[in-house]
Amino acid sequence: MTDPSFELEVLEVVEETGDARSVVLDPGEHREFFAYTPGQFLTVAVPSERTGLVARSYSLSSTPGDGGPLTITVKRTPDGYASGWICEHLKAGDKLRVLPPSGIFTPKDLDVDLLLFAGGSGITPVMSIIRAALADGVNKITLFYANRDERSVIFHASLAELAAAQPERFQVVHWLESVQGLPTEAQLKAFAADHLEREAFVCGPAPFMKAATSALKELGFPRERRHQEKFVSLGGNPFDVEVIEVEPAADSVPSGPPVNLQVDLDGEEYDFDDWKPGTTLLEHLESKGVKAPYSCREGECSACAVRILEGEVTMRNNDVLDDEDLADGIRLACQSDAASEKVRVTYS
Structure with a gap:
């Protein structure tokens, strides 16, 4: 699997309050991967002597319209290792490993009050x-x-x-x-x-x-x-790209015919007739070369959220969507298995 992260240079660290810092990042040659909409976040890797790194998601406070650098703003939390490290140690010239922007806490129309x-x-x-x-x-x-x-x-x-x-x-x-x-x-x-x-x-x-x-x-x-907005501390490591192939037991392999999957993403329509049982919606899209959004891949954030328009899926894990979200048809693509012959979803 290709490493989905990028190392960006820290241009400046701005003290906003006694316990909050804005970190200004230069996307440089990777700018095409960091196009974002207002309200989205970046997932960053903070080095840790105990675990190698910890992953945390921080919202962008900059706006995409001005074409300037990316800025995340971080407030130090009590006993928060990652936020403490960023606020106390990060400085201009450092490199920060980050994933591309994600999140659905974004307005669809900037002309609406x-x-x-x-x-x-x-x-x-x-x-x-x-x-x-x-x-x-x-x-x-x-x-x-x-x-x-x-x-x-x-x-x-x-x-x-x-x-x-x-x-x-x-x-x-x-x-x-x-x-x-x-x-x-x-x-x-x-x-x-x-x-x-x-x-x-x-x-x-x-x-x-x-x-x-x-x-x-x-x-x-x-x-x-x-x-x-949903704030959930990531328990897993979305920066870990090592893939270990494990042969599942025969009686644990989901069976059934391939499912028809229709997806609306960023104004593009996708139609696949071969979504296989046991493969998550996100995994299937990635296998087709579709750049679908995600962050934690463990059901702990809402970066990969979709809305079901037709059919149904079952989720393996969900630590972020509440009953109202579920009733409204929202599901997590990284945890969703097909539960009907046809599934139609939208990322908007």
């Missing part, structure tokens, strides 16, 4: 969305941004500059726990009530996301206009 909820470092993908929408869209954007205190506000100056430059389009509401306490579901609901027709994006600590998402549900925001 947006309602954004961010808590703490959850501002990172939201910042990418804001920058892209203000530069390339014509929509209105309202951001509710919750933090512990004023010193914890990542991108404070940048947000103020953007709001001052386009006050008719962009409004920022800061919420500080040190002043107002933690925002309640009722307070988030009251805030969102004035923006019922907008597309909503929520990112931050789990309790904050749960409260904001519940508030949106109570207000009747349909599933297609509610987007929630």
Whole structure:
């Protein structure tokens, strides 16, 4: 298997707050592999004396429209080895091993009015969305941004500059726990009530996301206009490309005829009549040379998520999709086996 990762040079490490850093990366000759949409993330390899490396996913805070370098923003977490190493040791001139961009926490239309909820470092993908929408869209954007205190506000100056430059389009509401306490579901609901027709994006600590998402549900925001980022620490190593061939026991080999698979990916339509039982959807697409998105390959992130349009699949593992996601037809391609004679999916 070809190594899917690339080594990128660190151009700069910017101190955003006392415990947050923005890492500016140069894609160099690999730029074609790092085309991304606002809201996506990079999976990076952090060296570890104990395990060789640990893999962590960090959202891009830069915007693709300006053609500049890639920027991820990392907040040091308590007892977080990877975030601590990045914030304390990484410097300009270093090399960082990364996978190409992934993730589905992205707006489909930058001209649609947006309602954004961010808590703490959850501002990172939201910042990418804001920058892209203000530069390339014509929509209105309202951001509710919750933090512990004023010193914890990542991108404070940048947000103020953007709001001052386009006050008719962009409004920022800061919420500080040190002043107002933690925002309640009722307070988030009251805030969102004035923006019922907008597309909503929520990112931050789990309790904050749960409260904001519940508030949106109570207000009747349909599933297609509610987007929630999923943060799950990767347990596996997506950088490990060693393939060990193991001959399965005869009674464990899935049987049945090949399945017809139809896929909509990045505006391209694919139609295959030979998806074999026992091969995941992602593995089959890769065998056909289709560059389908993925990150962890273990069902621990949502980078490979698809929506079932016809037929059904069964998943081997799922640590990230909730009951509502599943009811909405969302599945993980890296864990999906065919469960019907025909399967049609979309990545959009």
